[in-house]
Amino acid sequence: MSYIKHKSEESMEDYLETILLLQKKNGNVRSIDIANELGFTKASVSVAMKSLREKDYISVAETGYITLTQTGQKRAENVYERHTILSDCLIRLGVSKEIAMEDACRIEHDISEETFQALKKAILQE
Numbered sequence: 001m002s003y004i005k006h007k008s009e010e011s012m013e014d015y016l017e018t019i020l021l022l023q024k025k026n027g028n029v030r031s032i033d034i035a036n037e038l039g040f041t042k043a044s045v046s047v048a049m050k051s052l053r054e055k056d057y058i059s060v061a062e063t064g065y066i067t068l069t070q071t072g073q074k075r076a077e078n079v080y081e082r083h084t085i086l087s088d089c090l091i092r093l094g095v096s097k098e099i100a101m102e103d104a105c106r107i108e109h110d111i112s113e114e115t116f117q118a119l120k121k122a123i124l125q126e
Contacts, residue, residue, distance in 0.1 A: 012057070014038070015034065015049075015052060016068065016072055016079060017079045017080050018038060019058065019066060019068055019076060020073070020076035020080055022034065030065060030066065031045045031066065049066065052072065057069060057071055057072030079108060083101075083108045084104075085119060086103075086108055086111070087100045087101050087103075087104035088123055
């Protein structure tokens with residue numbers, strides 16, 4: 001059984017995680033903030049936001065501010081938790097923080113729920 005996600009789903013999760021982190025950091029989030037954070041063009045972000053809106057992960061106010069819906073918030077928090085636990089695990093193994101963060105970003109999309117829960121349990125017991 002394969003747990004590997006398609007690139008479009010990974011990208012969607014990265015956008016949701018970025019929106020979550022920007023909301024925590026700045027309060028309000030606009031497309032330009034996401035573009036600046038990820039180093040993407042405004043056009044690319046616009047296409048992604050349309051897709052996230054259609055999937056009911058975000059809402060966009062007339063003022064242009066983006067907020068996560070309840071579904072989007074849950075998905076973003078799940079991805080962020082995976083990223084945090086995985087990067088912590090790698091750092092504890094002796095991986096540099098920079099590399100651990102990069103690797104966690106790749107792993108968070110592909111790791112099975114069973115393996116993630118086992119790692120999470122092991123990390124939290126330490």
